[in-house]
Amino acid sequence: MTRFRAFWSAIAAYLFILLSAGLAQAADPLPSWNDGEAKTAIIDYVTKVASEGQPGFVPVEERVAVFDNDGTLWPENPMPFQMAYAVDETKRLAATDPRVAADPMVKALLAGDIAALMAGPHHDGLLHIIALTHSGMTVDQFRSQVEDWMATAKHPRFGVRYDQLTYQPMQEVLAYFRANGFRTYIVSGGGADFMRVWSQRVYGIPPGQVVGSTARVTYELREAGPVLVKTMDNLVVDDKAGKPAGIHASIGQRPIAVFGNSDGDKEMLEYGTIANPRPSLGVIIHHTDAEREYQYDLNPQSSGKLDEALKQAPERGWTVISMKDDWKTVFSPQ
């Protein structure tokens, strides 16, 4: 009898060790993050708000996490990917439509005369290019054009499709938050219609959880069925103070976790973290890795200037991520 008991005890102990090791391994929700303050801050926060009965617990209905896209979930260099789309699409249109090719701003773009596009206080040339490539068509036509582009266009430095350049550590954060009852939203200055084409496939974020810049669409019942035509009217830019306003318009709830990377995210970081009755988390991705990605803050190559938000981070308690130091890998495996 004793021998039997000893035998089963040994087996039980062995199974327990195996199981514990397995659990410990499975329990690292952020394997692409180096151990350190940043990783600890994120895990401690999620553990706190998701632990029922503990101080800091937040009901699941209020677990709203918002993520900037360009520079936070994927790169924004050498230009925001949507701008690359506008450039490629302009070229495509100019190649087939002589009226487009004759357009002075299209000529400037094709000649690489960025100064002409950016002239004037409202960057009229740039807006003209955006209008050319983002209005006048139905939302279905726009969607299929973006899909075609995304399936073929390659990033000039990395040589892969743009949607293959999402940050693996942030994909893990998205999955980790969702596994803990959070609804994850994109809140970006990019166009909502542009992002919704691939948000579900690329980030697991459904179109209804994408908050971005918008303009009015007009409804028409045509012979072939109902359509929505994209216009440039009522343009609402979802950036800076527009981000809290966009969050309110689309989500109607105050987020408790906010991830951004630039001064364009400062107001939504404030909105989520200052005087919030719930425990909150503010995170800034600092682009510190010239080798694996890009290095910039005060003087970005394109968008993504980070100055005020970085200065305020210590006082506000925002966690600053150094891509170089905190991330084991940068891009998601293809």
Next chain:
Amino acid sequence: MTRFRAFWSAIAAYLFILLSAGLAQAADPLPSWNDGEAKTAIIDYVTKVASEGQPGFVPVEERVAVFDNDGTLWPENPMPFQMAYAVDETKRLAATDPRVAADPMVKALLAGDIAALMAGPHHDGLLHIIALTHSGMTVDQFRSQVEDWMATAKHPRFGVRYDQLTYQPMQEVLAYFRANGFRTYIVSGGGADFMRVWSQRVYGIPPGQVVGSTARVTYELREAGPVLVKTMDNLVVDDKAGKPAGIHASIGQRPIAVFGNSDGDKEMLEYGTIANPRPSLGVIIHHTDAEREYQYDLNPQSSGKLDEALKQAPERGWTVISMKDDWKTVFSPQ
């Protein structure tokens, strides 16, 4: 051996009968609906789109159902409940603020001079009352005012709180659709901020799934923390052709099931059901029950005119619900 087998067969048969009876009972997802074409159409549709491997199956990501609110999920008589809020709130403000009391349009309202409020092509008096009661405050102040009102105000005919007047058959439809993988959205001409105060509690619909009329909010970082101030700028009315546009702006997906009750819902019924590559369902609630609720279509007492949509229903394949004939009970139990 044979005796044993017979015994167990009898037990199995008995258990089978018990179980089948239990399942059949549990299987009526719409107990407040009378049996009939309308109920059958709804159940057949949901069964079809949710049956994996069958023709008509729709992936869960595309199961989007939209519901008008006033007249579809709760009454809109003697006036839309939000209008009752505006009236009561105006009285409250007039009682404490002499400047409000001296306002000519407030005087007209307090005197019951509806004609004065509705004068002019844009109903300037009415818009003035809406502005008085729906702008200038923070979204948090507005929310707590609506909460206070909803907790105390009583419907003039039924004598209960307004949020106690939701239609039980529609509550069952909401639950039934959600149980079958649908995301349920409100798409209403009412104010998004007004509905989001109680949408989760009353319908189980989170604020982010409420699409309604909106105006710009402005972000401010005040001493006490960040606030959003309600304005009347950029007013976007989520009605008629504004509904498909609002659905696109907030959901970014075409719905496959649409419930409405008036011509204000015609365009979203078209948008969901005409030339939709997925099987779709369009439903019109026809107010035919003067005794238990109200009876109107061409000449409603307030909002809710139903003419064109009703005429088009047979050709479009929209299911028309007669409240009087199809609903066993009207209001949810208190």
